[in-house]
Amino acid sequence: MYDRDIFLAEDIRRDGRMGYTSGICARCPSTSPHCRCRDCEGGELLCDTCLVTTHRTLSLHMVEAWNGLSFERLNLKSLGLRVQLGHNVGDTCPKPVSAHDDDFVVIHINGIHEIGLDFCGCTGAAEKFIQILRYGWFPATTHRPRTAATNTALKQFHLLSFESKCSVQEYYQTLTRLTSNTGVETIRDRYRAFLNMVREYRHIKMLKRAGRGHDSSGIAGTKTGECAVLCPACPQPGLNLPDGWEKTSANKRWIYRLFLAIDANFRLKRRALSSEEADPSLGKGWAYFVDQEPYMAHVEQFEDLPQAKSSCSSHSAVNKSRSTDGLSVTGVGSVGCARHDCMRPHSIGDLQKGERYINMDYLFLSSFFHGYPIDLVVSYDIACQWCLNLLERIQKYAKDLQIPEDTFKKFMFLVPKFHLPAHIGRCQTRYSFNFVTKVGRTDGEAPERGWSQINPIALSTSEMGPGSRRDTLDDHFGDWNWKKTTSMGLSLLKRMKTAVQESAEQAFRFHQFDLGLREKMGPAVKTWEKEIELWENDRNCPNPFESRIKRPTQEAVRRELAEEDRQAQENGSAYTLHSAFSARELIATGLELEEQQRRLTLDSPAVGVKATDDQKAKALVRGNGLQRRIQQWIDIQQLYIPSTVTLRQDATLAANKITELWQVPLFLPSGLPVKSACDERLQDIEWRLRTAQAHAALDELRRALRLRSYLYIDKDRFARGQHQNTRSLNLIQRTQVKVNAAAEKYRCSREAISSLSRSYDETGWEKEFPELQKGDIQGLRVDHDKPLKKKQKKDEEESEGHRKVSWIWGALGDGEGVYDDEGLKDDLRIEWCKSRARAKRWQEEVMLLEEEMRRVLMFLDSQCKMWSSRSHFTGNSSNCIQEEGYHAYASRQVSTHTRLRESFEEMWRPVDDLIKNQGNPEASQKSQT
Template identity: 60%
Template sequence: MGYECHICPLCAGPSAIYRCRECEGGELLCQNCMVSSHKQNGLHMIEYWTGHSFEFSSLKSLGLFFQLGHPFGVKCNYPKSPANNDFVVIHTNGIHEVSVKFCGCFDRNEPHVQLLRYGWFPATTHKPQTAASLAVLKQFQIHSFESKCSAMEFYQALSRLSDNIGTRPIRDRYRAFLVMIREYRHIKSLKRAGRGNDQRGIEGTKPGECAVLCPACPQPGRNLPADWKTRPAKEQWLYRLFLAMDANFRLKRRDNKITEDADPSLGDGWSYFVENEPYMEHIGSFGDQAQPKSTCSSHSAVNNSRLTDGLATSGVGSVGCARHDCMRPCSIGDLQKGERYANMDYLFLLSLNQKELQELIDLVVSYDIACQWWINLLKRMLNYSKAIQMDGGKLQSFTYLVPKFHLPAHITSCQTRYSFNFHQHVGRTDGESPERGWSHINPVALSTCEMGPGSRRDTINDHLGDWNWKKTHTMGTTLLRKIKTAVEESKEHTLLFHRYDLGLRSQKKMAKNVDKWELELIAWQQDSTQRNPFEVRVKTPTIDAVRRQLADEDKKAQEEGKAYVLHPTIGPSQLIAIGLELEVQQRRLYLDAESLGPHATEIQTNKLMKDGEDLSNQMNDWAEVQEKYIPSIISLRQDKIQPKKVTEPWEMSLFLPSSIPPPYLCNPRLQDVEWFLRSAQAHTALDELRRAIRLRSYLYIDKDRFARGQHANTRAQSTIQRTESKVKVATAKYRAARVAISSLAKFYTTSTWEKDFPELKDKDVRPLQAEPDVSKKGRRKKADPAEGHRKVSWIWGVVGDGTTVLENGELKDDLRVEWCKSHARAKRWQEEVLLLQEEMRRVLMFLESEAQTWKSRIGFSKEGMDKPTTEGLAAYAFHQSALRLELKSHFEDMWKEVDELVRQKGYKGKEKMEQANSVLETIVEEI
């Protein structure tokens, strides 16, 4: 730039000092050429050369104005129409102040129509002063879908694109931008739902009609065969609808005093949220009804209401598709005081209040508190409005299950009765689809929590619509991946089951047992109130029960004059039992001392010292009685068994029979007592360990879903750490019991203690599902395989190698349970293959049906509609029809080898499975 003469390449004139920052090439142009070349790009950013550097300029300052209402290059017949020099346009490259001339011809359109035809969305229909380009509105919508950025963040980014220094004043149009975004979203939703191509128009929109439907779910009239109702009974399960219910307490709304009247929804009840007025009337009538206490674990959704201070809405409840992660129409509602039955009942019943869905024969409902919620559902429904009631018999016939990840937090009986793994005709459904949906929508909560009620619902509706659409156009890849996995797993687990089953049947004594298990399994599958074959029935003895039994034996022996009693108040069984209790106290005191650390307070130190003194006194008293029963203890303590001086009570040896080394003698009666008590102690420790791990898993679920902020996270973490200490105590108790049993085992040569009490390694102390690792600051451990792939820790049921036989010759309980589970795994994977094939067929049929629906709208026209509007509607309908046909063709191409894959690769062991299935069918007929 070291010369003064600048030649414009367009006109060869002087004063070529302007350049555009967005046009390719960056040539210098004169003022006239810059304006002329930007008549169709009037929102570009330009600069001019001052002689020393480039500085910001604008096309408006160079004389460019926008003539609306006419094609490009056509002058207005009313040239005296005044220009609006203060018009603001929000575009993808910034916020611009431009000059606009509206058409003033006698047949002109309204100003807002002129703006829309130019591609600018007006902030108002009355004397608009602000508009946003359709490009920037679409860009924000997509950015908010993917990155969840707020409107404020996006608008501030546009402001910085316009002026990143802050020296040029930019007109604040943020509130106008919010209005335009909301209206744009609403109009696009109506357009995509075909409301512009429907005789009923916008006013005739029915509830849920703007929602994006799941193409893989059964929908009578859209994707089911014409004869689906008359198909054989054994095929009817393929037309089941799988629903999943859940609540989300992150989607709160603060009490900002904005009312429904001041901020209503633009399409109330037209998409995913239910219509607000009847919903609130229902909550007003039934929301305060008392809920029965939970008979399962202490689920907060049943027993407690969450804190609602400062909140207008504490979260949302929802009903979605359980297999394909889509949200259903009219299935979401605001929660006021936690997850009350009145809220969730309304959402569930209303989501089924469609004539097409009520035709469905069967339904599977997944809910994390299904074991409590469904019990009185029919009774509650009969009290509700007729508008949401349905056939009570059909409601009772539905299958209610608990999602797989939530199931470990339930009591043992629920873990089998409400398991997706054990119920037939559910495939590999996990019921956790709401959690995957919440992970997508939760980041939006940062902005929606401050919105008014209507704008919040409209925003969430828009995001859920995008989520459903993404699930739709990626369904080709998703279903293909799933069926490839299902075919391989079905093959493997079918062969594994037959290997296991034939191995048992090859033993004559076992064949009858297996037949009995089959009968029980079939009976339970037909009626879940029958005896559950998946439950362990052999109860392990508790230490309290064994203590009572031994005390009774001591009393009986004393009455018969055969008692081994050397103390007036403490018998041999009581002696050992007290010793075990002292051992537990030693362990607890040791953990307390370890937890104090170097900076313990004086109060904590004094308490530890007092507890230590109390324990020492108890141990001394017990030792005096012990010496009466085991005289060799006196010389044992005098000998140098403990070379170092013991100063802490938890370091002192109790010298129970299992820890008395030879040649010191101990009465066999005391060894027998400790053997029985230690066995019971090991079983009790495992029960405590399972309960503590299950509680810890539930606490992690609760923390991950709901704990936000330092205070809530600190409290949750403290509770988890207390539970973790219970896990450590139970682990140490089992290991101590096993060490004692191994020492006593030399006196019992026929014992199978190593199989009955396997070694408890650190890797065995794990839940049924993966959970965060506290030692790694919340990072998750590598997930254990799920039930369909799993190798669970032996602590959850299968003890040892599962082949130990009871003394009476019958197989242990765990062998029966494992046979049932192995059968269930094989069947679930087989069902998954069939379900996926059916879902693929439904997707293709749904897309074809939707394409034909849009095709039928091509000729739509209304009275008074002009030709350009009619042609535009026809073009849009044709485009939507072609889009769905293109998607169908794409899926067909992706899935063309699926049938061959299933036929050749899936069932090399199919003949064996068919034989087993024919046996089961024969048994069913006999029943």
């Protein structure tokens, strides 16, 4: 018998009496044992009396009775079991009071139970809902309660909702099926009551963990953002910063910078259901969401404040508003810490019409409810537009939202690294985390990682009332922050190991690059050094990361050649053999025809066997038009290059078949055999046009790659469902065609330049136009241009801090005499600045991580001291039992934070040696081990 047959047989065996057929109760001499408990181990049969006796403290177990043929579900209440509240377990009350109509339902992890419940009716007995609480259950109401849930069930759902994002309805339906999975039995519906209990339980737990029970002012004294879980690694004045930190010199104070990240999430919508009056929040700005009343007053007051159109790329967040059909909330805006993925207190709010400045301004300013930081770096995907008139807008807002102008001028606004390629070139250098100083390896993309955890509950929260939804999201944000806190030991250690290794490697790479350049162009490098230092101190200075050389375009070269033709005609020296076509026009038209042939090569496979008649007709018309143009051009070409007549005849005979349009040889000067006669003036014209064409092809390739990256970003963030994903993929595929066309155009231009160089005696062109390999065709973010290999790890992706840039983005080689070229000098300056920036950012990252580790330990120390002081709290009651609870909970919090601190400290013990030995690979490896 196979193993699975054994398991199946044993599972079926449990449906019988499993050998307990002696006819005698396992606990007494009774001869009528027919009951057993499904939740107790062993499965022994008991009589009714013994079953009730053994379950006086197990009243929520599921029991069943043997009817002679099989077991059927039984209720302990029907056997006479009653639960007595208000007394010690096992004691009876002289004046028991039955629950309302003797109809009481308890929700537990194994199902929904109807029980017989008695309250204590003695003089001085606690209120009924308090008796339920003290028994370990959570009542649905304080007035004549009829329903309760066990703390075990509420806690289980609480954690399950964090990890699996299941809804209350899904959990309740699971309990219903655990009770009876046939649909035949009637189970009392307590879903609405359970929904309210879950919400109240979450709220009470949040207040408890925030220490509100250990404060003499109680819940009413809760302050703004006080119930939020703070990020231990971010600078928290009074908690993890050393005394006198604000007086540190500006050159050293940057390690106390606060890094914030702003973003919006349009998946967290809410349908137009319920209202603030019917469903208010249980707290007013106590955790992560801002207080709704002043927030909405601000939005309504500045509803008509004009918002300038984007002067950068066409950002939807700036230029477009979200559809509000059937919605009262289109999403949420948030402010979080940019380095540790934690949500900031009092910094999240609902969006009514998309990502408007008035909403995001309020959330940003609300995050400083405890005061403004001395030094701040803000990451926002539209920072280049949002920050332009921010101070001017702030001056119009309420007094409690004002920022001193001197303080505001110290703020730095940047764009997250992943979003940066979607911006114009100027923004990609001015607002880059990679290039500005004293930001380490911060990427600014923290909100995106946080949204991935919260988005699974978007569907359930979209159907909630406004208050329920905010309370639920607050609860999930709190859990996210706590998980980030408990995992900070490993995460910071991993980042430190990477930073130490990369810091040494990038510093070495820059040192080698810098030495090589200083040998050949030392004065220029010194100039670059001064320029970049000036820009780092004042970003209004000329940006050293931007190109200062304008490449010639094909149109510019054509205008130049046309002007030369005009002057030649005036001087009587024009090279014209046809009244309609000059030599320049012949070559320029030939390049255009060649481009159309390439497009046909790419487009023809799309018009396959299954193409419609309309598609075939359009392709045929297009082909016929091109054929006529090629024939007219060939007739004129024969005047300028007579040898092409014989060459074309030989090519036709060799083909021995009808040649496709894209295969018709044009025999431009670059395509002629070496021995074929061709006027040098034609070669000169093609050389100039080809070099411009190659530059234009690279520009087209870079633009297409940037567009492709942007489309991938847009797809990942907003495309949901098959329809939207299909549309996004179609757009990406069309963009890929542009990428392929630009690459092929460049390769063709380079091949022509190579051919002309042999007869034209040109040298050094290989440095300006390197060979384009398949691996060179990559965007600024490689991970969004090609899928990772199956065995490639996520942390092996190439980014600005790690990458070896494809030469198409500016990396060039060197050679004899090449340093005299102004275009190359410009490219070398940019690459030198980037190499220097990479080395410095990794050095800064090591310093920031070292400071963050110190802050985490100091923060946990502060929490221990705070809870230690709370352990002496006695409340407003002289009840020693209540006092003991205060002491016990505070002591448990002290123990929790102490163990976290000790764990982190032990984990980070090798870090000091790791930093000291970062220049010594062998010693560094031993430290990591």
